[in-house]
Amino acid sequence: MAVPEPTVRETVIRGSNGKTRLCFFGVMAALLIVSAVFSENLCPYDPYLQDLDAALQQPSAAHIFGTDRYGRDMLSRVIVGSRTSIFSTFLLVAIITTFGTAIGVFCGWARGRADNLLMRVSDLCLAFPGLVFALAVAGVLGGGLSNAVIALAMISWPKYARIARSQTLSVRETSYLKAARLAGCSTSRLILKHILPNIAGPILVTATLDVGTMMMELAGLSFLGLGAKPPTAEWGSMMSETRGLLQTVPWAVFAPGIAIFIAVMVFNLLGDAVRDWMDPKMRVKS
Amino acid sequence: MTTPILQVQNLKKIFTRNGQSDFLAVDGVSFDVAPGECVGLIGESGSGKSTVANMIARLLNPTGGQIFLDGEDVTKTDVRAVCRKVQMIFQSPQESFDPRRTLGDGIGESLLTAGEPASETAEEVARLLEAVGLSSDFMCRYPHEVSGGQCQRAAIARALAIEPKLLLCDEATSALDVTVQAEIVSLLSHLMRGHGMACLFICHDIALAQSFCDRILVMYRGKIVEEGLPDEVIQSPKQEYTKMLIDSVL
Ligand SMILES: Nc1ncnc2c1ncn2[C@@H]1O[C@H](COP(=O)(O)OP(=O)(O)OP(=O)(O)O)[C@@H](O)[C@H]1O
Numbered sequence: 001m002a003v004p005e006p007t008v009r010e011t012v013i014r015g016s017n018g019k020t021r022l023c024f025f026g027v028m029a030a031l032l033i034v035s036a037v038f039s040e041n042l043c044p045y046d047p048y049l050q051d052l053d054a055a056l057q058q059p060s061a062a063h064i065f066g067t068d069r070y071g072r073d074m075l076s077r078v079i080v081g082s083r084t085s086i087f088s089t090f091l092l093v094a095i096i097t098t099f100g101t102a103i104g105v106f107c108g109w110a111r112g113r114a115d116n117l118l119m120r121v122s123d124l125c126l127a128f129p130g131l132v133f134a135l136a137v138a139g140v141l142g143g144g145l146s147n148a149v150i151a152l153a154m155i156s157w158p159k160y161a162r163i164a165r166s167q168t169l170s171v172r173e174t175s176y177l178k179a180a181r182l183a184g185c186s187t188s189r190l191i192l193k194h195i196l197p198n199i200a201g202p203i204l205v206t207a208t209l210d211v212g213t214m215m216m217e218l219a220g221l222s223f224l225g226l227g228a229k230p231p232t233a234e235w236g237s238m239m240s241e242t243r244g245l246l247q248t249v250p251w252a253v254f255a256p257g258i259a260i261f262i263a264v265m266v267f268n269l270l271g272d273a274v275r276d277w278m279d280p281k282m283r284v285k286s
Numbered sequence: 287m288t289t290p291i292l293q294v295q296n297l298k299k300i301f302t303r304n305g306q307s308d309f310l311a312v313d314g315v316s317f318d319v320a321p322g323e324c325v326g327l328i329g330e331s332g333s334g335k336s337t338v339a340n341m342i343a344r345l346l347n348p349t350g351g352q353i354f355l356d357g358e359d360v361t362k363t364d365v366r367a368v369c370r371k372v373q374m375i376f377q378s379p380q381e382s383f384d385p386r387r388t389l390g391d392g393i394g395e396s397l398l399t400a401g402e403p404a405s406e407t408a409e410e411v412a413r414l415l416e417a418v419g420l421s422s423d424f425m426c427r428y429p430h431e432v433s434g435g436q437c438q439r440a441a442i443a444r445a446l447a448i449e450p451k452l453l454l455c456d457e458a459t460s461a462l463d464v465t466v467q468a469e470i471v472s473l474l475s476h477l478m479r480g481h482g483m484a485c486l487f488i489c490h491d492i493a494l495a496q497s498f499c500d501r502i503l504v505m506y507r508g509k510i511v512e513e514g515l516p517d518e519v520i521q522s523p524k525q526e527y528t529k530m531l532i533d534s535v536l
C-alpha cells in the first residue's frame with residue numbers, strides 16, 4: 001500500500017519543529033535571565049551616576065542609547081533595569097502560580113461549601129479591572145514595586161485556581177486515583193504524588209505565557225508611577241520619566257521600550273513553544 | 287458455618303445530580319461472599335454493578351445499608367481502613383495506572399504506604415511481576431509503553447501485593463480481546479486458588495461468569511433479581527430479565 005501524502009497540517013507541524021523552537025526561545029530566555037543576574041558587571045557605566053554635563057546626549061559610540069536628562073547612560077540603566085523588571089515579574093508569576101494552584105487543588109479536592117466560597121471570591125477578584133484595583137491598592141498601601149506586585153497578584157491568581165480546580169476534579173475521578181487510594185495513600189501523598197504531577201502541564205504553560213503579560217502589566221503600573229520609584233532603574237518607570245522628552249530626545253524612550261518589547265516577545269514565544277511541546281499529539285510525532 | 291468475608295445488607299446508593307431528580311442507582315442489594323468463593327455479578331450496562339463495587343471498596347459512600355468485611359462493620363470507615371483486605375481491578379487497565387509514574391511505582395505503592403522499606407519493595411515488585419508472567423524490566427515502564435493485556439497483568443500484581451482477602455474485579459477483562467481475556471481469566475483463577483482469595487467478579491458476559499464463578503448474582507436496575515449456581519441460573523432462569531440476558535448471548 002502506498003504511503004499517504006502528509007497532510008498540510010502535518011507538513012506545517014513538522015516544518016516548525018517544536019523542539020527546536022523550544023530550545024531556541026529557552027536559550028533566549030536564559031540569556032535574558034543571566035544578563036539580569038550579572039547586570040551590574042555587564043553595564044559599561046554606573047547606571048545611577050549623574051553627570052549633568054553629559055545630559056541628553058545622542059546615541060554615540062560612548063553611549064549607544066544616549067543619556068537621559070541627568071546624564072546617566074541609558075544602556076547601563078536598561079541593563080540594570082532588566083533585573084528589577086524580570087525578577088519582579090518572576091516573583092509575581094511564582095506567587096500567583098503557587099497560590100492559585102494551592103487554592104484550586106484544595107477546592108477541587110474538598111468541593112462543597114469551601115469550594116463554593118473560594119470560587120465566589122475568585123470571581124470577585126476577576127471582576128475587578130486590573131488597573132483600577134492597582135490604583136486602589138496603591139491608595140491604601142502606597143505606591144512602590146512590591147505593592148504593585150501585591151496588587152497584580154491579588155487579581156491574577158484566580159486564573160490558576162480555575163485551571164487547577166477543573167484539572168483536580170477530573171483527575172480525582174480517574175481510576176488511577178481510585179487505585180492509589182486503594183493502595184492506602186494519605187491525602188497529602190495523593191495530592192503530591194498523583195494529582196500535582198498530572199495537573200502541572202497546563203499550569204506551567206499558563207505560567208510561562210503569563211511572564212510576558214505580567215511584565216507588561218508591571219511596566220504599565222510603573223509607567224503610571226504606581227510601581228518602581230525613581231531613581232530605581234525599571235523599564236516602565238524609565239519610559240515614564242522620559243516620556244515628556246519624546247519629541248526632542250526619542251532615543252531615551254526608545255531604549256527601555258525596545259527592552260520591554262524583546263523580553264515580552266521572548267517569554268511569550270517561549271510560552272507558545274512550551275505549550276506546543278506539551279501537546280501530546282506533537283510529542284508522538286517527534 | 288464460617289463467617290462470610292463480605293456481607294452486604296440492603297445497600298442503597300442515591301446519586302443527587304444538580305438540577306435533576308435523584309437517581310437510585312443501587313436499590314437494596316444484599317448478598318454474602320464466603321472465604322475463597324468467587325461470586326459473579328452480572329447485569330447490563332448501567333445496572334449499578336460498579337457502584338456496588340466502589341461502595342464495598344469504600345471509594346463511594348452508600349446512602350443506606352451496611353457492609354461487613356470479615357465480620358466487621360466498615361460502612362462508616364474510609365478506604366484506608368479497608369485497603370489491606372480489599373483490592374480492586376479496574377475496567378481499563380491503562381487508565382488504572384498513573385500516566386506519570388512507572389508500573390513498578392504503582393505496584394509497590396501499597397507496600398510503601400504499609401511502611402515497607404524501598405529496597406525490599408523493589409524485590410517484592412519483581413517477584414509479583416514474575417507471578418503474573420511479566421519480566422522484571424516492566425517495573426520501569428510507563429502505562430502507555432505496555433499493551434492492554436500486559437497492563438492488566440500488572441494491575442493484578444498490584445492488587446495481589448498486599449494479599450487481600452477479597453478481590454473486586456470490575457470488568458477486568460472487558461477491554462481486552464478474547465484470547466488475552468482467556469489468559470487473564472486463567473491467571474486470575476490460578477492466583478486466587480493459590481491465595482485462597484475470595485472474588486467478586488463483575489462482568490456482563492454471562493458465559494464467562496458461568497465458567498469462572500461459583501455463584502452468580504444477576505442485577506437489573508439497581509436490584510438483584512436472581513441468584514444461584516451458574517448452571518442453574520442459565521438452564522432455568524426464574525426471571526424474565528435473566529432469560530433475555532441469556533438469549534441475547536447464546
Ligand atoms: N457519580 C455519579 N453521579 C451520578 N450518577 C452516577 C454516578 N455514577 C454512576 N451513576 C449512574 O448510576 C448508574 C449505575 O452506574 P454503574 O457505573 O454502577 O453501572 P454499571 O453496572 O457498572 O455499568 P457498566 O457495565 O457500563 O460499567 C448509571 O445509570 C450511572 O449513570
Ligand SMILES: [Mg+2]
Pocket residue numbers: 335336337456457
Ligand atoms: Mg461499570
